[in-house]
Amino acid sequence: xxxxxxxxxxxxxxxxxxxxxxxxxxxxxxxxxxxxxxxxxxxxxxxxxxxxxxxxxxxxxxxxxxxxxxxxxxxxxxxxxxxxxxxxxxxxxxx
Amino acid sequence: xxxxxxxxxxxxxxxxxxxxxxxxxxxxxxxxxxxxxxxxxxxxxxxxxxxxxxxxxxxxxxxxxxxxxxxxxxxxxxxxxxxxxxxxxxxxxxxxxxxxxxxxxxxx
Numbered sequence: 001x002x003x004x005x006x007x008x009x010x011x012x013x014x015x016x017x018x019x020x021x022x023x024x025x026x027x028x029x030x031x032x033x034x035x036x037x038x039x040x041x042x043x044x045x046x047x048x049x050x051x052x053x054x055x056x057x058x059x060x061x062x063x064x065x066x067x068x069x070x071x072x073x074x075x076x077x078x079x080x081x082x083x084x085x086x087x088x089x090x091x092x093x094x095x
Numbered sequence: 096x097x098x099x100x101x102x103x104x105x106x107x108x109x110x111x112x113x114x115x116x117x118x119x120x121x122x123x124x125x126x127x128x129x130x131x132x133x134x135x136x137x138x139x140x141x142x143x144x145x146x147x148x149x150x151x152x153x154x155x156x157x158x159x160x161x162x163x164x165x166x167x168x169x170x171x172x173x174x175x176x177x178x179x180x181x182x183x184x185x186x187x188x189x190x191x192x193x194x195x196x197x198x199x200x201x202x203x
Binding site: 006053070086 | 101105108109112115119128131135139142146147165170173174181185
């Protein structure tokens with residue numbers, strides 16, 4: 001009973017957070033805002049995975065959360081390096 | 096005792112969801128890039144920690160505990176690094192402070 005209520009409330013709150021971040025992903029004035037919002041959206045989905053493991057009592061979803069957090073860090077780092085002006089200038093043969 | 100553990104696990108899970116909601120609210124409502132990244136990093140990190148505490152209280156044991164501690168330590172190492180890289184590259188692009196709303200920034 002209490003597990004069902006808590007999981008429903010948790011899912012609703014994470015879903016609201018994901019939709020708020022979708023607004024910033026759509027509207028964000030700079031590209032860094034969009035990257036940041038996408039990062040938080042992905043972290044929200046990781047949270048949903050942990051919440052599912054919490055509800056069903058299955059510990060496999062914790063491994064999934066660990067690996068997804070790792071991939072999330074690599075993705076955010078790669079995209080934020082991609083928007084840097086040093087990268088966009090094309091390396092050392094400029095200037 | 097078992098019921099008390101489940102109650103605490105439920106409280107921690109809902110608190111984690113609440114902090115995730117606060118992170119989303121801060122991302123929408125704050126006025127420029129630096130404050131939005133502040134909301135994303137700190138509130139989302141707190142939410143992640145609370146949800147991991149909830150799952151450890153739900154299934155107590157060494158295996159889940161070690162996995163949760165490793166996951167939490169990894170998140171606390173990588174979230175500030177990613178935010179720092181993103182902010183540094185955004186500032187060197189010149190995207191520092193161009194908010195999309197007009198008016199006094201202290202009112203928002």
